Amino acid sequence: MLKTYLKNVKVLLFIFVALLSFSNCNNNEEQDNKENSIDTVDLKNPKIIKINNRLFSVPSPYQVAVLVKNNHVPYNKDLLNPVQNQANYATNFKQALNLGVYGADLSYLNIYEQLPDAASYFAVVKVLSKELNILSTLDDKIMKRIEANNNNKDSLMYIMSTVFRDADAYLFNSGQNEIGVLVIAGGWIESLYIMTKILQQTNNNEEILRRIGEQKYPLDNLIELMRPYYNNISDEYDNFLLQLVDLASVFDGVAIEYTYSKPITDVENKTTTITSTTKTVINEYQIQKITEMVDSIRTGIVN
């Protein structure tokens, strides 16, 4: 009996090693046979991937930072999550959310060209990435690129956005999609928090007010991204999602009127101008409620 068992194990090990070797061999040949290797894989179990499809998008925090700067709002470091708080984040849940928060803060610092502060925020991003085991996306090669571009805010932002996309891809590929979703959620909340604070500073700047109202759909998208993991991760995850659902119920009252208009395409420049328009209507009560709720959710994340 034992002999048969050992024999079976040996056979299995041989098959496994052979399969891995075959797989690696293909990888080595990839440069020559890239098209074929991608297209001819016999994917007998597509559900592995399809279950985790990421079909909802949340806008980048960088875009919010650009909007704030374009409205001539002065730089205010007090809006950001202090780097010292990073030491308090012991769980993956908190680390992932705050990686998103610090990423959004880094966008803000970058837009305002606060490069010395950006360096300390970059350091906490690195620490949190390490704690979440996604440091490979911040490998030496990228560190050297960042150091070489540390006086060029545009290059830095390009590199950082790529790092966050690679981290997202890494988390997806390693079956940690929920961590990637939390990073996105943290970044979105921090951006909205900054906008609500700036709205107060600017005495209800119309463009920022409108941009806050426009978060209605990104919030719906964020909830859809998070929903598959409800009841599967932890109580704090579920509570956080429920807070977002409460926030969405306030956003539901925000009216977004849409008028379709035929787009104009410039084939030569591969550009289509979308001429349809939207009008966002948000009232004082809604903005006050949103500000309070975002403040409360953000406090729960960073403390």
Add this chain to the structure above:
Amino acid sequence: MKKFAYYTIILLISLSIQHKVFAQADTLIQFCAKNLTTEYISDGQQYIALLNGDEIAEFRITFYGQTTYRIAACSGLTQGNLIFTVYDRERNELFSNRNYKNAPYWDFKFKSTMQCIIEAQLDPKGPQSGFAILLVGFKK
């Protein structure tokens, strides 16, 4: 014991396939990212779906007004295997790269902030299965 061996073999084969599938997705993302040049800042996310035959992947995205975006679309390591179509929230078709030789990327200027739906499907003339990868960047 035979059952044990059978299930273990199935498990190991599945693991091996999964390992390879993910490695390919990574390669494809890097390939697709070449169309998001340094002028465009990534939105920090990657949109990926494994498609078979005429399956369609759909995702929803908010584009901000007064902003130019680039959508890059790939399937396989040959340009033009993926058809992507952009709709508004009322399902009016705003753009489809199928009208432009399955262009692997296209730029969009948005006058107003809009929630859009993007559908991606494999070109029927190409491979019958593969990853659909979409990347979104906005102009600095």
